[in-house]
Amino acid sequence: MSVDVGGIVVHLEHLTAEKQAVLVEQVRRIVRAAPLFRPEMPSGRKMSVRMTSAGTFGWTSDRAGYRYERQHPNGMDWPPMPPIALDIWRDVAGVARDPQSCLINFYDGDAKMGLHQDRDEADMEMPVVSISLGDEALFRVGGAKRGGKTQSIWLKSGDVAVMGGAARLNYHGIDRIRANSSTLLPNGGRINLTLRCVD
DNA sequence: TAGTAGCC
């Protein structure tokens, strides 16, 4: 089953509990090798989410701006893309290319992400695929410009959202995490994986 | 001063 939220197709209950558990294990391995960090934004503030990446490119930011890098801030190459994430992309993205980046965002109960566009990628014909694991998150979607109407939906563990076509540049963000709404992650919180082509 | 992967 899927729903349309501001042009973004959200596949609900797309991943089995088994697949979610395996994906969590693959993410754990990545985080052990490439520790979570809290990027600084161009404004000088630190983001509330912690993040790391897998694949050829990882997303990061600092006072110099938002961008993709080939290495973790500690100097290592990013670990390989988690195999299940690649399977999911091939199932839902509808394009011939494979993703080059898997951004892993970790939200604790207080973490949020303001409305923003994903526009650090070269080819806007390539969709962005977002996978939710763990606690539920209030996801808000607007249009391609700031200030318009927005819609919200609670994303649950295992949901997969595809932001493509007309929705590729829609503003979106996370307003709230519902703590303890899932038992998938032993220590609670939410993991979001975002798969993208970068260059 | 305008804009904000913000903050309350």
Add this chain to the structure above:
DNA sequence: CACT
């Protein structure tokens, strides 16, 4: 609203 406060920060850059």
